Amino acid sequence: MYNSQLPTDGSHAPKRSAMDSGVFSQRGERNGNERIRLLLKSFGLRTSLIRLKVIDALLTAAESERSLGVRGVHGHLLDLDIPLSFLSVREVLKRLCSEGVITLNADKSYSLHPHAVAMLHRD
Template sequence: MYNPQPEIQAGRVPGKAPTERDVLADERIGNEQIRELLRSFGLRTSLIRLKVIDALHAADRNGRSIGVRGVHAQLEQLDIPLSFLSVREVLKRLCSEGVIQLGSDKCYSLDPQARAVLERTPVR
């Protein structure tokens, strides 16, 4: 039987335009894909790694790379309480493991191999 009620997405009010936060959340990739990425590089999963990689992937899809301040600001915008130092240390570790790359402009971007893992279609 057809249900005429509008489908309500988590945290959204029907009939209201989506906020910037809603749009950012919709662009995010699934945690399972990031977990697969971390496993493929031999790293354990942590909340901060999930969030940092997610922020870098969102920037990558928009054709840009971002620095430590940009990643931290993006996480703050999503109300994710991580310190600047924690974000910086995670970026350094991901860089040393080859998951991300540091450009000459001090901005980070996903390694092509990492990008390929994240862009695989998830199996359901």
């Protein structure tokens, strides 16, 4: 009798679903991405992976009370195995800055604009 719950590769261990394997267990991360998507939309920007990751890197740095410049953001993305060029990261930062999502600080580091922070922390 066929059982769709059993694997068909000859092993007897039941396969874990995407929910069990942790792919979707990061509920906070998914909600965070949704909030970032809404933030970008409210500023009239389309969502892209690089924009999501750049904003996430700035949020992570702010939570640990660090500041990141272009090299710091680029390095953070490389640590996450997101192979983007330094120039691409710099251009995204410049665009987000020109749209008012982030600000360029006097020390050449970037941070989220206070208005953007307020939008992200709305419940």
